[in-house]
Amino acid sequence: MRDAYAKNLNAVHIDNLSVYYGQTPAITGVCLDVHDGEYLGIIGPNGGGKSTLLKAILGLVPISAGTVQIYGNNTNKKTALVGYVPQFVILNRKFPISLVDVVLTGRLKQGLSPFFTFTQKDKEKAFEILEKVGLLSLANRQIAELSGGEFQKMLIARALAVNPRLLLLDEPTASVDAVSREQIYSLLSELNKNKTIILVTHDLLAVSSQVHSLACLNGNLIYHGEPELTENIVNNLYGCPVDLIAHGVPHRVLRDHEEEKTVD
Amino acid sequence: MIKALFEYQFLQNAFLSSILASVVCGIIGVIIVEKKLVMMSGGIAHTSYGGVGLGYLLGFEPIIGAFLFSICAALGIGCIKRKSSTHTDVIIGLFWSLGMALGILFIALMPGYPPDLSSYLFGSILSVTKADLYLMISLTFIVVLVIIVLFNDWKAYLFDEEFASIIGIKTAFLEYLLLVLIAMTVVVLIRVVGIILVLALLTAPAASAGMLTSNLKKRMLYAVIFGNIFCLAGLWISYKINIASGASIVILSIICYFLLYTLRFIFKLRPYSHRQD
Numbered sequence: 292m293r294d295a296y297a298k299n300l301n302a303v304h305i306d307n308l309s310v311y312y313g314q315t316p317a318i319t320g321v322c323l324d325v326h327d328g329e330y331l332g333i334i335g336p337n338g339g340g341k342s343t344l345l346k347a348i349l350g351l352v353p354i355s356a357g358t359v360q361i362y363g364n365n366t367n368k369k370t371a372l373v374g375y376v377p378q379f380v381i382l383n384r385k386f387p388i389s390l391v392d393v394v395l396t397g398r399l400k401q402g403l404s405p406f407f408t409f410t411q412k413d414k415e416k417a418f419e420i421l422e423k424v425g426l427l428s429l430a431n432r433q434i435a436e437l438s439g440g441e442f443q444k445m446l447i448a449r450a451l452a453v454n455p456r457l458l459l460l461d462e463p464t465a466s467v468d469a470v471s472r473e474q475i476y477s478l479l480s481e482l483n484k485n486k487t488i489i490l491v492t493h494d495l496l497a498v499s500s501q502v503h504s505l506a507c508l509n510g511n512l513i514y515h516g517e518p519e520l521t522e523n524i525v526n527n528l529y530g531c532p533v534d535l536i537a538h539g540v541p542h543r544v545l546r547d548h549e550e551e552k553t554v555d
Numbered sequence: 556m557i558k559a560l561f562e563y564q565f566l567q568n569a570f571l572s573s574i575l576a577s578v579v580c581g582i583i584g585v586i587i588v589e590k591k592l593v594m595m596s597g598g599i600a601h602t603s604y605g606g607v608g609l610g611y612l613l614g615f616e617p618i619i620g621a622f623l624f625s626i627c628a629a630l631g632i633g634c635i636k637r638k639s640s641t642h643t644d645v646i647i648g649l650f651w652s653l654g655m656a657l658g659i660l661f662i663a664l665m666p667g668y669p670p671d672l673s674s675y676l677f678g679s680i681l682s683v684t685k686a687d688l689y690l691m692i693s694l695t696f697i698v699v700l701v702i703i704v705l706f707n708d709w710k711a712y713l714f715d716e717e718f719a720s721i722i723g724i725k726t727a728f729l730e731y732l733l734l735v736l737i738a739m740t741v742v743v744l745i746r747v748v749g750i751i752l753v754l755a756l757l758t759a760p761a762a763s764a765g766m767l768t769s770n771l772k773k774r775m776l777y778a779v780i781f782g783n784i785f786c787l788a789g790l791w792i793s794y795k796i797n798i799a800s801g802a803s804i805v806i807l808s809i810i811c812y813f814l815l816y817t818l819r820f821i822f823k824l825r826p827y828s829h830r831q832d
């Protein structure tokens with residue numbers, strides 16, 4: 292681990308990655324390096340392959356070509372600890388489990404652990420995280436009784452309970468209110484002090500103010516660099532820059548946009 | 556019946572096998588209801604009929620044949636499900652009918668009069684032998700042990716397989732293991748309620764327990780208790796009026812389930828109507 296760490300500082304190293312679903316290409320020829328400690332935002336249109344990219348990093352979808360490495364290891368070796376907040380969860384929402392128990396599953400060991408019981412430290416950690424995401428008062432609720440946003444925050448808490456070195460979040464703020472969104476973003480920037488974060492989002496406001504670098508994905512990687520979008524990139528990505536401005540993207544994001552390009 | 560219980564070996568066997576059946580059907584039943592594996596269990600159970608037929612044809616214990624066939628069905632369905640994109644329902648359906656068809660074929664190939672298979676189809680708790688009982692005891696022991704020992708891993712796996720695999724829990728292994736446990740459970744239940752009625756005993760106690768608690772451990776415990784009540788009362792009825800134990804246990808379980816459902820419905824309504832006032 293130390294060796295790999297010394298050799299390259301990349302948390303994620305993606306080389307010429309292609310993922311196909313049957314005959315349909317979801318992403319093709321993506322090369323992306325994410326440095327240790329980076330806070331990367333990924334944006335792109337619906338169907339651009341953002342979720343697919345995260346799943347490829349996690350080893351959840353078979354890779355058609357190319358390589359993905361996490362801290363120098365291939366994805367099938369679960370050595371580096373990775374936390375993941377999925378975009379859609381196809382879970383049994385009626386499963387008999389309480390919120391804190393879900394968060395505690397993040398504390399389980401790799402492989403299989405016979406006679407495993409959670410330690411006091413595990414529990415303290417779980418409650419500490421629940422406090423951070425603002426779910427402490429609901430700790431003992433059954434998950435069947437949670438709202439969509441509370442459920443989402445629970446998934447974030449579970450990902451944090453793993454104490455991952457790399458955190459992947461797929462639209463974590465999609466169904467939470469404005470206050471919780473702020474809460475989540477400030478939590479993420481705090482976590483970024485000792486974790487690498489990859490955040491997929493449609494929230495361009497967040498992209499401009501939160502992340503350190505930006506990747507634009509539409510089948511292939513259109514842009515990777517500073518979180519400042521040029522007209523050209525946005526055109527390539529969405530084909531409609533006006534729409535973006537209408538959603539209140541501040542000037543810093545659209546560096547080169549001209550005066551007359553306001554909403555018609 | 557209590558007096559007879561001390562006198563007759565067959566009643567003691569029946570009593571013990573009821574308890575064993577309730578334990579496995581409570582624990583595994585809760586899991587398959589939550590993991591939506593009810594039809595999978597049905598498929599595994601019915602495939603085992605092929606094993607019963609093979610046992611009769613080749614002259615070994617039919618229950619051993621059922622055991623082998625259900626394990627193969629579990630692993631086969633699990634493997635095809637993992638490796639191909641075919642819908643699980645389809646594979647289950649194929650195994651289900653293939654098993655039954657093989658059973659019929661093997662019995663037809665037997666020379667002489669065909670044996671009476673109704674005890675395997677509908678259960679015959681009063682004819683459980685010592686050998687059956689030993690098999691049931693060992694299978695129950697394995698099932699309970701495997702679930703208890705890996706309980707927290709099971710919980711994570713049952714709730715969210717994807718997340719469990721990301722944090723490095725061996726989910727493929729757990730999936731196969733669960734299917735094998737279901738196969739073992741089916742074998743334990745065959746002597747008590749029979750192949751055709753296995754599903755009722757796997758679902759009714761678990762579903763009844765589900766109405767009472769939303770804690771996984773407690774739910775399993777309650778399901779075991781319900782199973783015990785259903786099986787022992789069913790056994791008593793079966794002994795008194797001399798009908799197949801499977802039928803009496805299943806009818807009783809399902810009546811109890813609906814009774815509980817209705818009771819809950821009535822009691823659930825009260826607080827709501829208060830709130831509306």
Ligand SMILES: Nc1ncnc2c1ncn2[C@@H]1O[C@H](COP(=O)(O)OP(=O)(O)OP(=O)(O)O)[C@@H](O)[C@H]1O
Nearest residue numbers: 312315316317335336337338339340341342343344
């Ligand atoms: N399981 C699947 N089977 C087949 N095709 C899929 C599957 N999942 C995704 N795709 C296809 O792959 C492409 C990329 O999908 P992906 O989910 O990665 O997009 P996304 O960028 O996350 O979109 P969104 O913003 O809507 O979440 C889409 O064209 C989609 O149709």
Ligand SMILES: [Mg+2]
Nearest residue numbers: 341342343378
């Ligand atoms: Mg997506």
